[in-house]
Every structure is written in structure tokens, then in C-alpha cells.
Amino acid sequence: MYHTETINNHTFRLRYLPGGIFEMGSDETRKSLGNESPIHKVELSSFYIGEYLVTQALWKAVMGADHNPSRFIGDNRPVEQVSWIDIVEGNQDNDGQPAFLHKLNEWTQTSRPEGYAYRLPTEAEWEYAARGSEPYEYAGSDQLKEVGWFSENSHSETKAVGLKRPNGFQLFDMSGNVEEWCVDKYSDTFYQECYERSTVKNPNCQKEDARYRLARGGSWGDYLRFCRVSFRDYRPPTDRDGILSFRLVLASA
Template identity: 45%
Template sequence: MRNILLSLVLLFAAISSAIAQELTVKSFKLASSDLTAQTQPRKDLNDRNCALIKVGIGLQGVQFEGGIMGNVENKTGEYWVYMPQGNRQLKVKHTNYAPVMVTFADYGVEKLESNRTYELIVVTYPQYAITQNVTNQSLDSQHSTPQTHQTVSDNTISIPVKGRISIDMVRVEAGTFTMGATAEMKDPYDNEKPTHQVTLTNDYYIGKYEVTQALWQAVMGNNPSYSKNYNLPVECVSWDDCQEFISKLNHITGKTFRLPTEAEWEYAARGGNKSRGYQYSGSNNLSDVAWYDDNSSNTTHAVGTKQPNELGIYDMSGNVWEWCQDRLGAYSSSSQVNPTGANSGSYRVSRGGSWCEFARLCRSSCRDLTSPGNRNYDLGLRLVLSE
């Protein structure tokens, strides 16, 4: 019995040590009443006072990267990090944990200001506890037994995949809309014309979020993304890669997921039958709903951190381009029912713009064309489920 207990203890210790831990941001904010940056200043290379970030983390041996001025000061219970004004990111590292890149805009601070003091709280979590769909679900092993039921709530459903990984989907009711360069679409491209009436005769479900790296990892067993974190959208995936992913996902779930048609994508981006006629998906103010070149700090961001559109769908403008099923074809002024794109052609359509694109490319009617074998660090996908 003692040998069995000893074996169990050793096994538990081995498992515990093998679980990767990572650093996670709990909060980041301006400490408006803290004058430390002014009373204990440090100059940048232009002789201006730096911003000061007080980092509460509760660990020794923490390291920082990101244009830091001078040495980091290790105070009781916190680190003082001085950075020049205008900085937008800070990387926090420790030898026992996966690092975290803190993008200030994620917390309402576009960039640091001189003479201001900021508070950053970083905590430690097991890496498997990072959420994949912003619902605090844990990332279990890809070999875990899937749940056997889907959760339905109002116009959304949550479909289990593996372990506690699930996919949140939003119901889009059938309807008719005008597709292409409608009046609110400023400075459209020629391939968005002419406008034409499209009728979608069947309800469908579309992903509430872009496919995350956690979901891709659970299905494919790898993560091809350039910027890695489970809550970020997967990128560097080709149209062909997406077909393989969907095939495996359908085998796991017993469902029939697919990429959206271009018409389904645009109808959902415009808000379906709840559309308010916005230029972007959910707003005429792009910064409210999208990560794009003016606010992204040159990287993707966790899904669902901007405002949703009228249907409750996130990031249909910005973050990453999203593959559609269709081949690219020229528009016609004729009305169409359930269009599926051109019958032939080398290029596939992607939609929505991305973190590195300007506003014009993030409009709901904007179309891009890409070879189906291309893998770009701003190109991902969103799923559709037919009823």
C-alpha cells in the first residue's frame, strides 16, 4: 500500500510539474491620483519625463521587454518600469511561466503619456485554463471526451468540441438585403459594384467569434499562428487548411460546419434583419468594433474585446480577414437567391479587413481575393453551421 501511495504521489508531482503555467493580465489602468512619475521621474532619450508602470505580480525574477528606459526597480510587492511616452506594449517574462504581451489598448489606454503613472496587475494561471471563446472555459487535452449535448440560449447555441472547448454560434434569420456598395459604404472598390438584391431562404448559425487558436489546437493538434495566445484568432491558415480543419471538426462533433458563403458573411456582418445600416459591422465608428491599423499596435487581439454588431457577433470588421467558401466572381445587378459565388476561378474570397489594414478595407461590403494556398498572418476564419 505504501508503494502504491508513493507512486501516486510521484505521478501527481510529475503531472503537476508538466502543466505549463502562464502569466495573465488581471488589470491595467491609469493611476490618475498617483504622482510618482512626476515626483520620481526618469528621462527618455529626448530628455522628456517617462511614463511609469507599477507592476504588481508577486514573483521574484520577473523580466520586462519593450523600450524600457534604464533598470527596472524591484520594490516591495511590485516592479517599477519606466517607458517613454507613446509606447503601446510591454512584455512580461519569467523563467517558470509562459510570457504575456500587454497591449495597452486592450485596456482602454491607446499609448503611454509622459509624467503619468499606470498600474498593471499580472497573475499566474495554468496555461490550460486560458479561455478559447471568452466564456471562462478551460482548455483540456485534445484527447478529452467531448460533452454530449449542446447548450441553447435565445438566438445562440454552444456546441461542445473536446473537453470543455466549445463553439458559440449566433442564429441569423433568413432574409433579403442589398449586397455590395450601398450608400453608406464610403469610397467603395469597383468589385463591390453593382449593388444587387440577395435573398437567403434558410436560417443559419455563424460563429460568435473568429476561430481561436485554442479551438484550432484542440482539433488539429497544432497552432500555426504567428502571434500565439489561445484567445487570439488563429491565423496563417490557408483556405485548404481550413477545409481540413472543418472536416476534422465535423468528424469530432457530428455536425456540418463550413465556411460562410460571401453573401451569408455580408448579411451577418450588416446585422441581418436587425441591420441599422452601418458602414462597418456594428458601428459607423470603426474603433468601437474593430482592431485595425490605427489601434491594433500591429498585432491581433483577443476575440470579443470590441463591441459586437446588431446580432451580437464580434470582430466581423478588423482583427483578421476571414475566409469565405466562394470563388471570387464579378457582381451582377440581377437579384440572386442563395448565391455561392463563381463556378470557376483561382481565387477565394476573404472578408472583414484586419489588424494591419486601414478603415476602407474593414467595411462590410469590402471584398478581397487570395489564392487558396496562401497563409498570411492576418488571415483566419469564422464558421457557419447550417440548420
């Protein structure tokens, strides 16, 4: 089941995921950077998630045709060089642009399901979607070249979305191409706290003393280990980079 929107003649689609319980994280210390453990059970409510990354075409449809911050230009490539602030809170310096999500939710007031709103995925929603109910190391395969663009095949640039094979949920580019911002703040202790709670429902780390935001999935410039479904990167919310983009979630507000 999908939800489809059209804004300024640009159409995009989100896949419905029924939610459920899954095991989040990894204990493969040889491959991880030590912040993916312990494995813990997570229960998620249902949500919709973009089958593709937010493209430059969608970004321009929402923000205006003259506002494209990307380094690698192409309507079907993911928008990049967008910070967490640009997406969620709005840019109060330089051009004073409002937040992408604020404008998107304004555009779709009458077309969204009642009580639903667009936002970034939580880290748990992102990993659940990337795993696709499959036991793979990457999103849709144990062979990253089948499903993702990374340092060995990207030619040091982003690629148009949807060129590689999707995962089990029919979602594209969840390993490689660009990293994807999540709602959560990063905390070294959050996974352990979740583990101690047995099964945690809809986790979303928002600790006041946490300075960084999560980014998941790896990018065109990364090695294999950084594109695994359990890999966790974290960055200042003001970071703008040619490897940073995002994917939309539509969920109950």
C-alpha cells in the same frame, strides 16, 4: 438562439440568424475599389454563425495541441496563417494535415442538428451577418475604433476576440482584427450577374475559371476603407498570412 459545442473541453457558440432578404454591395465608388457594385438583392436561408472568430484554442482542440500555425500566440486570439486549403480541403504537402472542417464535422457527428454541417460562410452570408440589420459602414458602428482592430489601434498584431463592441446580431470582430475566408470564388462579373437576376437566393460563386477565394472584413494591418462591411478581398486559396483567419457557419447540408 444559439448552438453550443464542446470539443476536448473547449466550448464555442454560434448565433442563429433567421435569414431573409438584404441589399448586398456598395455603390460608394469613392471608398470602394470598384468590385462592390452593383448593389443587388440577396435572399438567404437561415444559418448559424460563430459569435467569435475561430480561436487558437478551438483550432488546437480540433487539430491537436501541438498544431498551432499562428504568428501571434494566445488561446483567445484568432488562429491565423491558415489557408483556405488548410480549412476546407486539407494540406497534402508537408505534414499532410487533414482539413479542419473535416475533423470538426467528425468530432460533432452526434451533437450537430440533424442534416446540418460546419463550413465556411458564403460571401453573402458573411456580409449579411456583418451588417447585423444595421445601416453602418462597419460591423456595428460608423466608428471603426468602437468595434474593430485596424492599423490605427492594433499595435500591428491580432487581439483577443470579443474585446470590442458587437454588432446588431451580437457578433464580434467582423470588421478588423483578421480577414475571414469565405467559401466563394472571386469573379469580377458575379455581382452584375446577380443584379440581373433581380433577387438571387443563396448565391455562391464557384466559376471553374475563377482562381481566387474571397476574404472579408479587413484586418489589424488595414486602413479604414478595407474594414467596411462591403469590402471584398480575394487571395489564392493556398495563402497563409498573419491577417487571415475564419469564422464557422453551421447550416443545412
